[in-house]
Amino acid sequence: DGGITQSPKYLFRKEGQNVTLSCEQNLNHDAMYWYRQDPGQGLRLIYYSQIVNDFQKGDIAEGYSVSREKKESFPLTVTSAQKNPTAFYLCASSIRGVGEKLFFGSGTQLSVL
Amino acid sequence: SQQGEEDPQALSIQEGENATMNCSYKTSINNLQWYRQNSGRGLVHLILIRSNEREKHSGRLRVTLDTSKKSSSLLITASRAADTASYFCATVPIQGAQKLVFGQGTRLTINP
Numbered sequence: 001d002g003g004i005t006q007s008p009k010y011l012f013r014k015e016g017q018n019v020t021l022s023c024e025q026n027l028n029h030d031a032m033y034w035y036r037q038d039p040g041q042g043l044r045l046i047y048y049s050q051i052v053n054d055f056q057k058g059d060i061a062e063g064y065s066v067s068r069e070k071k072e073s074f075p076l077t078v079t080s081a082q083k084n085p086t087a088f089y090l091c092a093s094s095i096r097g098v099g100e101k102l103f104f105g106s107g108t109q110l111s112v113l
Numbered sequence: 114s115q116q117g118e119e120d121p122q123a124l125s126i127q128e129g130e131n132a133t134m135n136c137s138y139k140t141s142i143n144n145l146q147w148y149r150q151n152s153g154r155g156l157v158h159l160i161l162i163r164s165n166e167r168e169k170h171s172g173r174l175r176v177t178l179d180t181s182k183k184s185s186s187l188l189i190t191a192s193r194a195a196d197t198a199s200y201f202c203a204t205v206p207i208q209g210a211q212k213l214v215f216g217q218g219t220r221l222t223i224n225p
Contacts, residue, residue, distance in 0.1 A: 040217070098213060
């Protein structure tokens with residue numbers, strides 16, 4: 001089955017700890033995205049990448065970091081600098097670039113212990 | 114900043130009725146998209162309508178776009194319990210950074 005796989009589904013972070021959320025796609029899409037969703041809210045863009053080894057900040061990049069070493073993978077690290085990390089994190093991809101329809105993973109719920 | 118704003122924030126109707134959700138936006142756009150999200154899940158793309166299109170259909174879904182009023186509507190006909198979800202509009206502004214900007218969504222509940 002082609003799609004986007006996010007793991008883990010639930011993640012807990014201790015204060016001062018960095019955690020990494022995994023996102024893998026086998027759709028052969030060029031572009032990948034990370035969004036944050038707070039309860040009852042819409043999605044806010046954290047980072048996006050339109051090509052391997054290149055990525056751009058979104059609206060709320062502070063406290064987060066990403067890498068795009070492979071076309072299939074776009075991991076997100078939530079660093080200790082992110083003081084309010086509790087949220088639902090969604091990874092998405094599109095065939096080429098921004099403005100196209102997005103394919104989403106099933107999300108990771110991050111909570112702080 | 115949120116480009117799209119959905120209205121109403123929540124909608125509850127009986128199964129079989131039609132559901133209409135609206136989306137307003139602020140700046141000129143390349144396209145507007147509608148997505149559905151079941152609770153605790155990822156979003157699913159429903160329809161993309163381009164700025165030069167006025168109406169689009171997909172099964173029981175009908176989307177209209179009025180660029181003069183900077184608004185769009187999503188109509189779900191003959192609603193089913195399985196349509197219960199949150200619905201989001203997302204826009205791609207012409208000016209500025211070319212990125213998809215989501216509204217806060219409409220929570221639709223279909224009562225059996």
